[in-house]
Amino acid sequence: MTDYNYETPWVRVLPLGGLGEIGKNMMVLETADDIVVIDAGVLFPEWNMPGIDIVIPDMDYLEDNADRVRALLITHGHEDHIGAVSHLIKRINIPIYAPAMAEALIHEKLRQAKLRDQVSLEVIRPGEQHYIGGFEVEWFSVCHSVPDSTGIAINTPAGVIIHTGDFKLDNDPVIGSPTDLGVLSDICQDGAFLLMADSTYAEEEGYSASDREIAENIPALIGAAPARVIVSSFASQISRIQIVADACLHYGRKLCVVGRSMINNTKVSREIGHLNIPADLMISSAEANSLPPSKVVILTTGSQGESESGLVRMARNDHKDIQIQDNDTIIMSSSTIPGNEVPVNDSINELVRMGARVITNQETRTHVPGHARKEELRALLNVTRPKYFVPVHGEYRMLKAHADLAISTGVSPENSFILTNGDILELDTDSAEVVDRIEAGHIFVDGLGIWDERGNVINERQALQQNGIVSVAFSRDVTDGSLVGKPKIVSVGFVHKEDAQGLLRETEDALRPVLEQYLKKPNEWNEIEEVVRKTVGSFLSRRTKRRPIIITTSIDV
Ligand SMILES: [Zn+2]
Ligand SMILES: [Zn+2]
Known part of the structure; x- marks a missing residue:
């Protein structure tokens, strides 16, 4: 070219x-x-x-x-x-x-x-x-x-x-x-x-707002908090870490940073001189748990509802070090990225249910x-x-x-x-x-x-997520390939268990004559799979209006 x-x-x-x-x-x-x-x-x-x-x-x-x-x-x-x-x-x-x-x-x-x-x-x-x-x-x-x-x-x-x-x-x-x-x-x-x-x-x-506005608002919120404060932010927002650290110094609180990316970015930024935090300001989560709540600020990730992040684990009550307490003030120093509204909203609900007060960017500007x-x-x-x-x-x-x-x-x-x-x-x-x-x-x-994208993995996972999976198994006679007994069909994530029994038995009955007929003549395996997929797929689609993933296996007996 x-x-x-x-x-x-x-x-x-x-x-x-x-x-x-x-x-x-x-x-x-x-x-x-x-x-x-x-x-x-x-x-x-x-x-x-x-x-x-x-x-x-x-x-x-x-x-x-x-x-x-x-x-x-x-x-x-x-x-x-x-x-x-x-x-x-x-x-x-x-x-x-x-x-x-x-x-x-x-x-x-x-x-x-x-x-x-x-x-x-x-x-x-x-x-x-x-x-x-x-x-x-x-x-x-x-x-x-x-x-x-x-x-x-x-x-x-x-x-x-x-x-x-x-x-x-x-x-x-x-x-x-x-x-x-x-x-x-x-x-x-x-x-x-x-x-x-x-x-x-x-x-x-x-024009966009200046970070200076945040440098006034977040310390004011920390100063007014009655007990422990938890700030959630993006790990890459280094200036936010400095603002929180400065507020800790000013109000006589200690700072506990949790989460791998937050800890790593804090470490790197201190090493190259972008963060100025006295070593004795920083405490471990064990120390944070032993101090009075009014002496502690915890800085964590999780502002986007990411399922493995610090704040979301706290909201699920499965964080190994930090448990949400009554009167915690949680400052969400972020705006919700479009697409993340549902998980963010879910974790706010859980945090409030546990007794915390949650302050978002809508209430006070906590993020630019x-x-x-x-x-x-x-x-x-x-x-x-x-x-x-x-x-x-x-x-x-x-x-x-x-x-x-x-x-x-x-x-x-x-x-x-x-x-x-x-x-x-x-x-x-x-x-x-x-x-x-x-x-x-x-x-x-x-x-x-x-x-x-040319591989089918994402499409298959979407289909699995939406419609579940149906597995079809049958036995063939080794000598002539003919069907032995009835095909056996089971499903996962497809229909409710009680409905599944009857429906899957009917599907087996519908498939059996087709297979018997088809297996009489010699066939390539992918052709057999195709016949099973079409027969079972259209039968189930007529009955349920859904298209599960269909997997076919056979055993030679
Ligand atoms: Zn970018
Ligand atoms: Zn960027």
């Missing part, structure tokens, strides 16, 4: 994830000689993906073009940007460049995957120039909800490409730097060739998101003045709102592209168009298994 005879320099962008979804961000930038990859994130499974741990981008294209892939460039340390790094490195071993916080988190991931010794992982600082393949790469500071967040400016033969990463414009963040519009305006003196920017909040009017709203995005467009625009990091409606906004600031409509994962957009100084499309669907990871 690569054509080396172009007269004008061109560059291709190929999103392998992150468009039409929030998650598994991965953007490929390509010239005739070089490829770099921006971010390698995961998508957390949705309710309709039973049993799936994570979803990662399809990386076949990178493996197929491995000889040209020069590096993985990381914008920041959120899972939707670094969660698939180990999976990528297992496929192609390329150097990784990442800002400090992300580097520390990736280091740990690679160590756990036993890959750390095999790969080059380098910390970058904003403002440094890095020459990677034929690209000149410079990271710039942006404000986001994790420290050391960056955007990336890439000088290509065709012009300067800006990828913002996740960002907002908060001029006074609690931790980290504001978004460096000064540097961006220098880099984009002649206007950016291409801008790719965060679309998460492109539909929201105005880390993504720019319309007026901030407009400011970015005005500073970078791009020729071409590709909105990234968002569902389709967000990408569309962002593209409309770009057009309203002067980007010409034919230069604004709402891409789909797998689209190959080729740009040069005169024109840009989608020249090809490759496979870029979900890759599912489940324990040690990895498969794509």
Whole structure:
């Protein structure tokens, strides 16, 4: 597909994830000689993906073009940007460049995957120039909800490409730097060739709120609490951990951090100097249980109702260290991500039932998101003045709102592209168009298994979840393959036990003559399975209007 005879320099962008979804961000930038990859994130499974741990981008294209892939460039340390790094490195071993916080988190991931010794992982600082393949790469500071967040400016033969990463414009963040519009305006003196920017909040009017508001509200809530306080947040919200720690110091409470990811992120952030917490402020859960409740704050995950998280375990009363007590104040320092409303609501009900008071973001502002709203995005467009625009990091409606906004600031409509994962957009100084499309669907990871959508696993699990399973067994005579006795049918999760008996016996009676007839002549096993599936499936569907999964086995006797 690569054509080396172009007269004008061109560059291709190929999103392998992150468009039409929030998650598994991965953007490929390509010239005739070089490829770099921006971010390698995961998508957390949705309710309709039973049993799936994570979803990662399809990386076949990178493996197929491995000889040209020069590096993985990381914008920041959120899972939707670094969660698939180990999976990528297992496929192609390329150097990784990442800002400090992300580097520390990736280091740990690679160590756990036993890959750390095999790969080059380098910390970058904003403002440094890095020459990677034929690209000149410079990271710039942006404000986001994790420290050391960056955007990336890439000088290509065709012009300067800006990828913002996740960002907002908060001029006074609690931790980290504001978004460096000064540097961006220098880099984009002649206007950016291409801008790719965060679309998460492109539909929201105005400006995002500052973390400073949270830095006032959460301490006030902790100060007013009559007894123990439990704060639940995202483990990656490092500034939130600092705010809670400062409030503990101020009100003479001790801080107990629970949950693997929360403990790990706190440790990493203290090591690289992003958290300033005196060692004697931190206590173990055993110590927390022995102190008076009014002297304790517990910090935990679980703000999204995740079933294995700290807060949800407490709500189920099966947390090994912490039991909810009367008069606990629980501060949910998060907003509920769409799709998680039911589990979040369930755990709030349980916590209240156990005597706790639960304060959510609706009641008092306890959370601000880390993504720019319309007026901030407009400011970015005005500073970078791009020729071409590709909105990234968002569902389709967000990408569309962002593209409309770009057009309203002067980007010409034919230069604004709402891409789909797998689209190959080729740009040069005169024109840009989608020249090809490759496979870029979900890759599912489940324990040690990895498969794509073409396998039937998810569909089968959905069918199992909805309609249960029916197992058909029968015996065949070894000598001529004929049916011996009656077929035997049992079910799991299909119909109520009392109804099952009669229905399944009737199904056996309906299947028997069909099988007797069919097994008289020699048949391939898959044909026999097909006949059983059709006969049993349509009989049960007529009677119950449901289509369970049907499994057939036979025993030669
Ligand atoms: Zn992020
Ligand atoms: Zn993100």
